[in-house]
Structure formats: C-alpha cells, structure tokens
C-alpha cells in the first residue's frame with residue numbers, strides 16, 4: 063500500500079517537474095493519483111513555502127534548490143501531542159550552545175513529541191521544526207528550524223531522533239502523518255531560519271522582523287490556499303452528485319408516470335444547487351483573498367506591516383468558513399446520492415474526509431474565528447475613537463448611529479442586510495464585554511464570557527465579505543459574457559444570497575426591518591430560482607471540467623454508466639477473488655457444526 067502511494071506520488075511529482083509546471087498544478091494533478099492526498103503534499107505545501115518565507119537569501123540559496131529538485135524531502139512539524147492551537151505553549155526546545163555554535167533540540171516529555179506532520183512517518187528526511195528558542199538563558203518563543211531527521215542514503219533515523227507513523231485516521235491515510243522526538247539532537251546554528259530573527263555565533267539574539275508574528279507566515283499562506291482548495295473539493299463533490307442525480311430515477315409521484323430523475327425533486331435541487339453556487343463563491347473569494355495576500359506581502363517587502371492584521375483576520379475567518387461550509391456541503395452531496403453515496407468508489411467519502419480535516423488543521427475553526435473576532439472588536443473600538451476603518455470593515459460606519467437598516471430584497475439590498483447583521487453582532491459583542499467589565503469582570507473574563515457571540519459575529523462578518531465579493535466579482539467577470547451566460551451566473555450568485563438570507567432570518571429580523579411577508583417572498587423567489595437553474599444544472603457542473611481520472615467516481619463519470627461502474631468496482635474487491643472465503647472453512651463451518 064505505502065509503496066504504491068510513494069510510487070504514484072513520485073510519478074506525479076516528477077511528471078509535472080518534467081513538464082516544468084508549478085506546484086499548484088501539481089496539487090491538481092495529484093488528484094488523478096490520490097483520492098486523498100500525496101505523501102509529498104507537505105513538502106510542496108509547507109516545507110518549500112517556509113524556506114521561502116522564513117529563510118535569508120543565503121539560506122534559500124542552500125536549501126531551496128535541494129528541496130525543489132527533491133534531493134531532500136521535507137515536512138512541517140509544529141503541532142505536538144500536547145499543543146496544536148497554542149503555539150506559544152509548544153514544549154520542544156532549541157537551546158543554543160555557543161561553545162559549539164549549535165542548537166540542542168529536546169522534547170522534554172511525551173506531550174512535547176511532534177505529532178501529525180504529513181509525510182513525517184516514513185517519507186520525509188528533513189522537516190521544519192517549531193521550537194522554543196533559548197539562548198543565554200532567555201526564552202525567545204517559538205522559532206522555525208530546518209532539521210535533517212533521516213540519513214539521505216539509508217533513510218535511517220539519525221542518532222537522537224525518534225520518528226514513526228501515528229496510525230490510521232478518518233482520512234488522509236495516504237499522508238503517513240508522523241511523530242518525532244529529539245534526545246539532545248544537535249544542529250548547526252545556521253539551521254535556525256533567520257529571516258525574522260537571528261542568533262549570532264556568541265549567542266546574541268537579534269530580532270529582525272517588525273512584527274512579532276511573521277514566524278506564523280506559512281500558516282497564513284496555507285490558509286489562503288485552502289480557500290481555493292475547498293472550492294475545488296466542493297466542485298468535485300457537486301459534479302458527482304448532480305451527474306448521479308441526473309442518472310438516478312426513483313419513486314412515482316404521479317401514477318402511470320415513469321420514475322423521474324431525482325434531480326427533478328425540489329428537495330434535491332435545494333440540497334445541490336447551493337453547492338454549485340458555493341463552489342463559485344469560494345473560488346471568486348479565494349482569488350480576491352490571494353490578491354489581498356500578495357498586496358500585503360508587497361507592503362511588508364517595503365517594511366510596512368500595517369495591513370497584516372486585516373489579512374490575518376480575513377484569512378482566519380475565510381479558512382474557517384470555507385472549510386466548514388465545504389465539509390457540510392460535501393456531506394450534503396453524499397446524502398443526495400443515497401446508499402451509493404456511501405460507497406468509497408463514489409469518492410464522496412474521501413472528499414468529505416479531506417474537507418473535514420481541513421476544518422481542523424492549519425487552525426481550528428473556533429480558534430480562527432476568535433482571531434477574526436479579536437480584530438473586529440479592536441476595529442469597533444478604533445471606530446469609537448474616530449480612527450479610520452480598514453476597507454472590509456467600512457460597513458461598520460452605517461451602524462454608528464444605531465439606526466436599523468431598511469430591508470431591500472434586491473441582491474445589493476441583501477448584501478447590505480448581511481453588512482447590517484455583521485455590524486449588529488459585533489456591536490452586541492462589544493456591549494456584552496463592556497457589561498461584564500462594568501459588573502466587575504476583568505477584560506479576559508469578559509472576553510471569555512462573550513466568545514459564543516464572538517464566534518457568531520466573526521461568521522457574520524465572513525458571510526458579509528463572501529456575499530459582497532461574490533456579487534461584485536460576478537458582475538465584474540460577466541460584464542463581457544453573452545447574455546445567456548451572464549443570466550445563469552447571476553442566478554447562481556442570487557441563489558447564494560437568497561439561501562443565506564433564509565438561513566439567517568433571525569439575524570435579519572433583529573438587525574434590519576425584514577418582515578414575515580418579506581420572508582415569504584424570499585422563500586417563493588428561492589424556490590422559483592431552483593426551477594430556473596434545473597435545466598442548466600448538468601451543464602454547470604460539466605463546466606467545472608473534471609476529467610474522470612481526476613473525479614475518480616463511479617457515480618460521477620461523464621458517461622453516466624453508474625451501475626456498470628459500481629459493479630465493475632465491486633468485482634475488483636479482494637473478497638470477490640474466491641467464491642468461498644477460507645474463513646468459512648476455518649470459522650463458520652466449525653461453528654455451524656458446533657465445533658467452535
């Protein structure tokens with residue numbers, strides 16, 4: 063199994079390299095080799111980006127060619143058995159020894175063991191290790207080190223290294239996630255990645271970066287990438303589910319009528335068409351976020367870190383919401399396919415297990431929304447002090463006078479409605495924190511007592527951002543399209559707004575003049591729109607243009623031969639190699655004969 067996985071991974075990697083293509087393409091073509099992920103994902107997804115983001119030019123000149131030519135294979139080992147979210151609580155230490163100009167790596171106890179790094183179990187021979195940096199008796203917090211853990215000739219773990227695979231998981235089972243422990247393991251001083259902080263030969267610590275969190279830069283990059291990844295995953299899942307729903311015929315709503323395609327049921331359209339819209343919404347938002355990210359990188363290259371807090375807040379909430387929505391909607395695609403959606407050969411289980419993992423790794427959902435909430439509350443307080451708001455929070459101004467937004471059910475009106483909900487929920491959080499403080503709590507406790515509302519406010523902010531970006535980008539990108547294409551894409555973006563307006567009627571009743579009659583109108587418009595989209599549903603998923611080899615699905619193949627493919631896959635299963643399993647003779651027959 064593992065051997066086949068590595069072989070496929072290398073065919074994929076070297077094949078793309080020979081074609082001189084870049085790693086995002088690699089990410090996409092790896093789907094033709096793996097239903098889950100490549101054992102080399104972390105090498106290209108985090109090891110290489112960290113060398114680029116955390117190393118000096120001299121260090122990059124040494125390590126980047128080796129990594130890009132796969133002369134070394136790396137991963138990213140930050141999480142430990144005892145800590146994942148709380149990076150400042152990581153226990154692995156790197157203590158500088160000036161007499162030898164080395165760092166001594168230690169995992170002082172079991173909970174300090176690195177745990178989870180993808181590819182660490184059996185594939186990688188190097189890794190980025192986040193460790194508490196000690197020099198001259200002072201701890202300077204977690205810093206990134208590049209560490210060789212295996213001999214590049216024999217692949218044996220180096221002396222002082224304990225490494226292995228963590229065992230089966232819900233998914234990601236082609237990733238050989240591993241554990242790693244250090245017993246007084248020495249590395250050269252130069253293996254501290256020194257773009258943002260340095261240690262001189264005599265052990266003097268020199269802070270280079272103007273912002274204390276640039277060490278966390280790789281995580282911001284991956285979070286930005288994951289929003290695009292989620293759009294891609296969801297597009298695959300809904301392609302499978304819509305094509306299957308066009309093939310599947312079931313039940314007889316009208317006597318003496320043939321069984322209809324299940325795609326003709328309004329409830330099936332309700333399950334699936336939001337998935338098509340959301341894939342588009344996430345893709346357009348991810349492109350917008352990427353452009354924001356590259357803009358902030360450019361600012362930071364000019365020494366300006368002022369835009370980093372907003373990027374951290376945006377990447378945090380968009381990663382949280384895109385992964386959460388995608389996990390839920392892929393499961394909804396699985397539900398829409400009945401029993402066959404539960405078959406591994408449908409590929410929906412693997413897509414779900416990937417997406418639901420993404421809700422956790424690279425920052426847990428709750429934790430990241432609270433990071434966004436921290437930025438929202440600080441922005442509200444700055445607005446109260448008359449300071450300017452960042453672009454994505456301009457809508458807070460409308461809430462300054464506290465007047466209720468009048469409901470307008472045009473697409474732009476609904477977007478403004480979501481702005482009002484976000485502003486209202488943030489304001490309610492600020493009010494709650496201030497109430498608790500007035501009642502004698504300190505700020506930290508007042509914050510903790512408001513965290514349930516804060517998570518909701520961050521979600522509302524994120525939803526408002528997605529709605530606005532999706533609407534604006536659709537208008538911009540369809541400006542030159544044919545009327546037919548424009549009409550269909552407008553239907554999808556309007557469906558997204560109507561769907562979420564109906565999901566958030568409570569908030570809209572609270573923070574806008576939405577009435578019960580307005581809700582009835584929204585529901586009627588939503589249902590009518592589902593019927594309008596139905597004729598184009600298969601065309602819309604075909605437009606995602608997934609080859610069967612990439613979709614890897616018995617239910618979603620282009621030719622629609624679902625039952626034949628299900629049977630073909632069933633007959634391949636090892637249990638069908640022999641008509642009678644030897645377990646019959648060993649166990650069942652003796653049991654039947656009372657001999658067990």
Ligand SMILES: CCCCCCCCCC/C=C\CCCCCC(=O)SCCNC(=O)CCNC(=O)[C@H](O)C(C)(C)COP(=O)(O)OP(=O)(O)OC[C@H]1O[C@@H](n2cnc3c(N)ncnc32)[C@H](O)[C@@H]1OP(=O)(O)O
Nearest residue numbers: 085089103106107146147148149275278287374423424425
């Ligand atoms: C094959 C080809 C691939 C091509 C590319 C594909 C890429 C993508 C594909 C997927 C790749 C890999 C798959 C698997 C990956 C999985 C890898 C991992 O999971 S790695 C481990 C990830 N771990 C985490 O994300 C940990 C989450 N925890 C944190 O981020 C932080 O600890 C915390 C933010 C939750 C809390 O940190 P703390 O130090 O306590 O900070 P405070 O809350 O006190 O905030 C202080 C201050 O700092 C600001 N801040 C925090 N984080 C950041 C940041 N990242 N950037 C900028 N600023 C940050 C925060 O806003 C506060 O600011 P104030 O001004 O004080 O408010």
Ligand SMILES: Cc1cc2nc3c(=O)[nH]c(=O)nc-3n(C[C@H](O)[C@H](O)[C@H](O)COP(=O)(O)OP(=O)(O)OC[C@H]3O[C@@H](n4cnc5c(N)ncnc54)[C@H](O)[C@@H]3O)c2cc1C
Nearest residue numbers: 138139140141145146147178179180419422423424425428
């Ligand atoms: C498939 C997979 C692959 C991974 N790959 C890697 C890898 O390659 N490299 C790597 O370093 N790591 C990796 N990880 C680890 C991953 O980054 C962590 O699991 C993730 O950051 C969550 O941290 P945790 O496990 O400590 O969860 P915890 O933070 O312990 O979460 C447990 C619960 O506590 C809650 N919680 C925690 N802190 C707070 C708070 N401040 N306020 C409110 N609630 C809180 C959480 O919301 C959650 O409900 C991977 C994980 C998975 C699942």
